Amino acid sequence: MERIGGKVSWRPEFAGECAVLRPRGVLDAETYRSFGADLVRFAVDEPRALIVVLDELEPADDGAFTVFSAARIRVLDWPGVPILLVAGAEPLRRRAAAAVRRVPVLESVAAALAAAPARPRGQRAGLAMPAGAASAQSAREFVAGVCVRWNTAEFFTDAQLxxxxxxxxxxxxxxxxxxxxxxxxxxxxxxxxxxxxxxxAVLREPAAGEVQAYGLHVVADLARSWGCVPRWPFGKVVWATLPA
Structure with a gap:
């Protein structure tokens, strides 16, 4: 199913637990930002890797390829999904490889699937609920129950906060x-x-004389790292990681 993001369309497929993306359109100064956000959106569902096929993409110049390095940084801590590029034509492959940092550029989807690292070991649990007065309480109870089930008492209090x-x-x-x-x-x-x-979600500094001891300031103080990423078809995910 094709997804339209800005002036670039995406054709996502799935193979070997990886999302194989085939963007089509012009990547230039006008589309650079929306293209990067759309790429990050595909990482939120945590495939094993994002494999981006460049054959139908029209970069305005070699500098446009840096969008992949920027997206890699945005998803590095969470959700921790690697990005790999595929270019069938050798000249395009050389251009992309020279412009991006720490993003592999391979000759085929098969090669990218073989190079994609294994999914990190771990456990996952989720809860969906309507926004309302009891949402925070329901979320705390969910987190407490999961921490008990996973035998992770060291996270019990901070995760609820x-x-x-x-x-x-x-x-x-x-x-x-x-x-x-x-x-x-x-x-x-x-x-x-x-x-x-x-x-x-943006961490705003308090005004002069204002005491700010809640919200994202608490998150930033507790977490090893935190961030905000967009998701399909709209909305966002705000995440925070407590260190082991």
């Missing part, structure tokens, strides 16, 4: 459904909250 702040922040800006995702990996526990609002 994180999910409270993230859910309440989501409810300030969005109506409809709010989702909570927990992921346990060797490096720590990630709490991710989805909502339908397009606005990115």
């Amino acid at each position: 994180l999910v409270t702040e993230l859910v309440e922040n989501a409810m300030l800006h969005a109506a409809g459904e709010v989702g909570v995702r927990l992921e346990l990996r060797p490096g720590g526990l990630t709490v991710a909250v989805t909502d339908a609002a397009p606005q990115a």
Whole structure:
């Protein structure tokens, strides 16, 4: 099924637990930002890797390829999905390889599938609920139950605090459904909250004389790392990782 993002269309397929993306259109200064956001959106569902086939993409210049390096940085900590590029023609492959950093450029989808790393070991649990007065309480109970089930008592208190702040922040800006995702990996526990609002979560400094001891400031203080990424078809995911 084709997805339209800005002036570039995407044809996603799935093979070997990887998302194989075939963007078509012009990648230039006008489409650069929306293209990068669309690419990140495909990572939110956590395929084993994003494999991007460049054959139908028209980069305005070699500098346009840096969008892939920028997207790699955005998804590096979470969801931790690697990006690989495929260019069938050798001249295009050389151009892309010279312009991107730490993003492999291969000659075929088969080669990219063979090069894609294994999915990280871990556990995942999710909860979807309507946004409402009881949402934060429901999220805390969900997190507490999962921590007990996974025998991760060291995360019990901080994870509940994180999910409270993230859910309440989501409810300030969005109506409809709010989702909570927990992921346990060797490096720590990630709490991710989805909502339908397009606005990115931004850490704002308090005004002079104002005490700011809640919201994303709490998240930033507790988490090893945190961030905000867009998702299909709209909305965002705000995530935070507690270190092991």
